[in-house]
Amino acid sequence: MRKTNNLPIGVFDSGVGGLTVLQALRQHLPNESFLYLGDTARLPYGTKSANTVINYSLQACQQLVNFGIKLLVVACNTASAHALPRLQQTFPDIPVIGVIEPGARAAVQASASGHIAVIATEATIHHQAYEKAILTFNPKASVIGKSCPLFVALAEEGWIEGDIPERTAQHYLTPLFENARSSDCLVLGCTHFPAMLPAIRKALATDISIVDSASTTAETVAQVLEKYNLLCDADRDAHLTFLATDNKERFVRVAKNLLEYDIPEASIELIDFKA
């Protein structure tokens, strides 16, 4: 008989942006239950140092592991960039999957020229996380990175259409695609950026592929569950639980702005790492 596992999948993010990854996971794995933790008390991670990101990630993921999960998805690009090896080391009994490697693999598949542009937070760009991952899949690739901090503020406010988002996208993206050896693929290396897609598409030529990690990460998770006999029973009802470290009201509002995702405030449990 095929083995199954009905524990939830843990999804860790610095805040609310990881809901874009959760959404892709639920589309790929409709029967699975998920336990989502957003470290809203300490967001954003994208402007913090590597050490701080590692410490905060270890603390948050320990909580998810304590609750009981069968697999851990690190939905935050910055945490994936800095903390993934430490998290894999610290939790050897469960698969720990980040978003950078799946995103890098998808970019290499999508780019014919091997010239790939990556937009992300300051920390992810500074760490050259996508560049390193892309080069492991295609050592001949060339990668250009750009941090786009305003996209995070715009997405969290739900200000995703119109003049200012479009001009901001032009300001960030035009320099990445204007020279002769221009990229033919753009990686959205931050969970907030899919919300900015309408403005990003307007700023780009139509023949540029846009890759975001959410969907490819969900495919990777599905494969790993299959491989290790960790899928849930087929007749299970999926459960969704949200944990946050601060400010439930804002969690609900930003989820709505980012994804038009309605989360009842009562379904979010506040947790405190000191407890």
Add this chain to the structure above:
Amino acid sequence: MRKTNNLPIGVFDSGVGGLTVLQALRQHLPNESFLYLGDTARLPYGTKSANTVINYSLQACQQLVNFGIKLLVVACNTASAHALPRLQQTFPDIPVIGVIEPGARAAVQASASGHIAVIATEATIHHQAYEKAILTFNPKASVIGKSCPLFVALAEEGWIEGDIPERTAQHYLTPLFENARSSDCLVLGCTHFPAMLPAIRKALATDISIVDSASTTAETVAQVLEKYNLLCDADRDAHLTFLATDNKERFVRVAKNLLEYDIPEASIELIDFKA
């Protein structure tokens, strides 16, 4: 003989924005020494809940008090809005001065009509901190508030001139000043916003007074030092010490973007609240 006190003045901020207050303090009090603490590991405070802001502020200010200070300035508007009474209670032996009350007093003085607009972070607006303070000085005043989160991101990036900052300022400010009972005074209720002044001025009619708390807070501090015989000796050389909880490199960069302020990275000491 007149008593003096040569301990530094402590300046607490959630990050780097409080340097605008430090700059005003140094202009008013050129002989005084300052110990500035930016809680860069946990910034921004402007999106966090009241409880979290209070806890973080207590922890940070305890560090400043442990170092030895004669007066504490809470430069962060959000921390002033939420945590000032608790900080005053916790540190009864030194004067603790926030930025909201001086800013509110200056606004009441500047506004002939009593209609005052306030722009700030989400948390400061949500808490109606300026509104409450303004009404204590002028119970007939009417106050309208608006959170402008994009200004923080723009200011931190140093993106303070041109099309996008100007249109963003129009987007936020035009609705505040378009009806018949319009305000005649705008309070910049966030330490980052003075950096956006060129764009803000372009979006406003010329007869609107702009008030920022930095200068009036510095005047208040000077008066309190005088009153309690806490001024330093007149022949003292001023010393400036910076403490940060994370990412010195970004501290230096944002200080440069916000204020064209050159702080050598080596002059910033990293501290950890767990230590």
